[in-house]
Amino acid sequence: MLEPNDKALLPEGLHDTLANDAEYEAVTVNRLLDSFAAQGYARVEPPLVEFEESLLSGPGAAQSRHMFRVMDPASQRMMGVRTDITGQVARIARTRLKNSPRPLRLSYAGQVLRIKGTMLRPERQFVQTGVELIGSDSFQAYVEVILLAHDALTSVGVGDLSLDLSLPLLVPAICDGLAIDEETTRIVREALNARDVGELENVEGAIGEIARQLLSAAGRADKALDILDGLKLPEQARNMCDELAQVVSILADVAPGLHVTVDPGEYQGLEFQTGIGFTYFAKGVRGELGRGGRYEANAEMDQGEAATGFSLYLDSLMRALPEAPAPETIYVPFGTDLAELPPLREQGYRTVQGLEPANDAGAxxxxxxxRHLWQNGKISPLG
Amino acid sequence: MLEPNDKALLPEGLHDTLANDAEYEAVTVNRLLDSFAAQGYARVEPPLVEFEESLLSGPGAAQSRHMFRVMDPASQRMMGVRTDITGQVARIARTRLKNSPRPLRLSYAGQVLRIKGTMLRPERQFVQTGVELIGSDSFQAYVEVILLAHDALTSVGVGDLSLDLSLPLLVPAICDGLAIDEETTRIVREALNARDVGELENVEGAIGEIARQLLSAAGRADKALDILDGLKLPEQARNMCDELAQVVSILADVAPGLHVTVDPGEYQGLEFQTGIGFTYFAKGVRGELGRGGRYEANAEMDQGEAATGFSLYLDSLMRALPEAPAPETIYVPFGTDLAELPPLREQGYRTVQGLEPANDAGAxxxxxxxRHLWQNGKISPLG
Structure with missing residues (x-):
């Protein structure tokens, strides 16, 4: 038998957001969406649930074990509750917006739900918002999207931002160019991702030397780029590094305060990415604020097109913001003419009406x- | 085997909202929440899913067959996807905000999901937003809440509003006061709810006469109130009618353009209400825009308190609005100095950057x- 208080408890990883915090989060999401809209991104709003196969197609497949499922009595087919919105946006681009001109700029915001939280992200439900720039594999798309994330984060007041850049396909490109066997490629790739110095010491030849240099490159962008610049790399890998250097150089111009790092060997969680990957952090805040990069949208559909985008996660993002400001509320005693209230609201006060007579309106x-009292046609601040 | 296009189809009653429509809906929800906040309602954001028993307690019980359920692997207990947010707000008031001063003003907005749509509301997922004013059984609470719904709907541009008022407990109160037996009470109540003239013709005595008058009263408020005024009613029922008349009179003052009707015998869908119930409609729009009234929040908890509130449904509400306005977009050709863009955005333009050189920027x-082109430091409108 559950007692009322037990009944009221929420499942692990789910929570009520209250008052100023709830409003602050909503306002923050709106400001982010405003930043996206201001750069031509059109909002799409896919449903919370859709057929399981749709949600699990392409990059979504990795989400299978995180996804709640429900049976749809109408179709007798399984539906999933989305764990991520990116795949839904790609689906929309592929179907309903198939004939819209490219590049297609789409933005989204909504709740996602996961069966299990992680260490860094214990919440099982949070708001995900972001953009996808679909149908361009240009260099400029990276610049637009990385700077847009920066603008948006800055616009809502996140300070002390840092950006980590990675090239998840760099190591495969190097190994491919140097005709390295599959097993060695795997070892090098995993060791670099895990930053395992010991493992790399045993790798012989040019690839061993390059891998050790790549490992030492991880860190501040200027140092990393110097090291990458000194490496003798196969052409495709060299192009990747040059593109990365170009992004870093533009960022230094446009966002000089941004702390940029490079981790050339990282690929975990970026398995579907095809170019430069990026992750935003805020100093002292647990978990990334957002991440993005380029991937092949709808690759399995034979109509694949390059998409560059990012997602921001409101759970960690809200942790990076100062406390929610308290609103300016004014008490309007019972019996006040209703016509007196709108002008107060126009001045920015939130009116709280007395529903019954009170002996002491101030109390x-x-x-x-x-925080204020409306009495005798005057606003009195309350201490 | 599903073809790509089949895979992309959404389940019945679920849909993608695109571009201007998606943005317009989001902007509309924000404006509604701003109206609520301006009158002192603090936002709460309960989770999409919570334990089944929580969602089904009190008035939520009626939602059982509309609710999707998922097993929570963490607790091994069933969770439900919310079909309505009102009960979650009452839960928050009862638990986390138990010690907050009353009356408590809370607002909310979020997605709800239902297993099956209805004729009037075929969508299985839609946004519900509204307020609850908890812990006051004052007359003024009705006035505040009914006018707040009116203000909010008007603020987002809904025109041609009509308001239907009902007294779901009027007939029981009359029958109780006249000591009418249970079976006759049931017949009268159901016949009035269904507006079944024939059934009422057979009801004898004073209650028969009153019931036929109540039926004829349904319609325009002034006519309805005249009829109600002429009835000889038991005291409790008389008080209800007088309260209703007072609400109508205040509305006539404050919102003279509002078309007000009264249906004194209606109770369907209002089973949990304890006072004046109200429903907003817009001329020519299928389905109600929202409904509200008073109910006993947390009645089963032995800590019941009166709550007056309303919910608005964004699916029907959006049908009551004019078409979404198209944004002012300006194309900024490839190679434009990035520093030229922010001033354009400050003027209200949405910048769309060229990612690669184009032969004819206008084309x-x-x-x-x-709709506009940025070229040689000038904004040119495009025909």
């Missing part, structure tokens, strides 16, 4: 947590 | 659907 206002 | 801008 009643304080009891309700109001 | 490229048109191809992308832009």
């Amino acid at each position: 009643e206002a304080r009891r309700l947590g109001c | 490229e801008a048109r191809r992308l659907g832009c």
Whole structure:
């Protein structure tokens, strides 16, 4: 038998957001979406649930074990609750917006739900928002998207931002160019991803030397680029590094305060990416604020097209913001002419009406947590 | 085997909202929440899923057959996907905000999901937003909440509003006061709810006469109130009618353009209500825009308190609005100095950057659907 208080408990990893925090999160999401809209990204709003196969197609496949499923009585088919919105946006681009001109700029925001939280992200439900720039494999698309994330994060007040850049396909490109066997490629790739110095010491030949240099390159962008610049790399890998250097150089111009790092060997969680990957962090905040990169949207459909985008996660993003500001509330005693309220609201006050007569309007206002009192046609601040 | 296009199909009653429509809906929800906040309602954001028993407690019980369920692997207990947010708000008031001063003003907005749509509301997922004013059984609470819904709907541009008022407990109160037996009470109540003239013709005595008058009262508020006023009613029922008349009179003052009707015998869908119930409609729009009233929040908890509130449904509400306005987009050709873009955005333009050189910037801008072109430091409108 559950007691009322037990009944009220929420499942692990799910929570109620209250009052100023809830409003602050909503306002923050709106500001992010405004930043996206201001750069031509059109909002799409896919449903919370859709057929399982749709959600699990392409990059979504990795989400299978994180996804809640429900049976749809209408179709007798399994539906999933989305764990990520990116795949839904790709689906929309492929179907309903198939004939819209490219590049297609789409933005989204919505709740996602996961069966299990992680160490860094214990929440099982959070708001994901972001953009996809679909149908361009240009260099400029990286610049636009990385800077847009930066603008958006800055616009909502996140300070002390850092950006980590990676090239998940660099090591495969190097190994491919040097005709390295599959097993060695795997060892090098995994060791670099895990930053395992010991493992790399045993790798012989040019690839061993390059791998050790790549490992030492991880860190501040200027140092990393110097090291990458000094490496003798196969052409495709060299192009990747040059593109990365170009991004870093533009960022230094446009966002000089941004702390940029490079991790050339990282690929975990970026398995579907095909170019430069990036992750934003804020100093002292657990978990990344967002990540992005380029991938082949709808690759399995034979109509693949390059998409560059990012997702921001509101759980960690809200942790990077200062406390929610308290609103300016004003108590309007019972019996006040209703016509007196709109002008107060136009001045930015939130009116709290007395529903019954109170002996001491000031005390009643304080009891309700109001910061001002409307009395005799005047606004009195309450201490 | 599903073809790509089949895979992309969404389950019945679920849909993607695109571009201007998606943005317009989001902007509309924000404006509604701004209206609620301006009158002191604090936002709460409960999770999409929680334990089944929580969602089904109290008025939520009626939602059982509409609710998708998932097993929570963490607790090994069933969770439900919410079909309605009102009960979650009551839960928050009862638990985390138990010690907050009353009356408590809470607002909310979020997606709800239902197993099956209805004729009037075929969508299985839609946004519900609204308020609850908890812990006051005052008359003024009705006035505040009914007018707040009116203000909010008007603020987002819904025109031609009508408001239907009902007293779901009026007939029980009359029958109780006249000591009418249970079976006759049931017959009268159901016949009035169904507006079944024939059934009422056979009801004898004073209750028969009153019931036929109540039926004839349904319609325009002034006519309805005249009829109600002429009835000889038991005291509790008389008080209800007087309260209703007072609400109508205030509305006539404050919102003279609002078309008000009264249906004194209606109770369907209002089973949990304890006072005046109200429903907003817009002329020519299928389905109600929202409904509200008073109910006993957390009645089963032995800590019941009166709550007055309403919910608005964004599916029907969006049908009551004019078409979404198209944004002012401006094409900024490839190679434009990035520093030239922010001033354009500050003027309200949405910048769309060229990612690669185009031979004819104007043609490229048109191809992308832009309405303006930025060239040689000037804004040129495109025909």
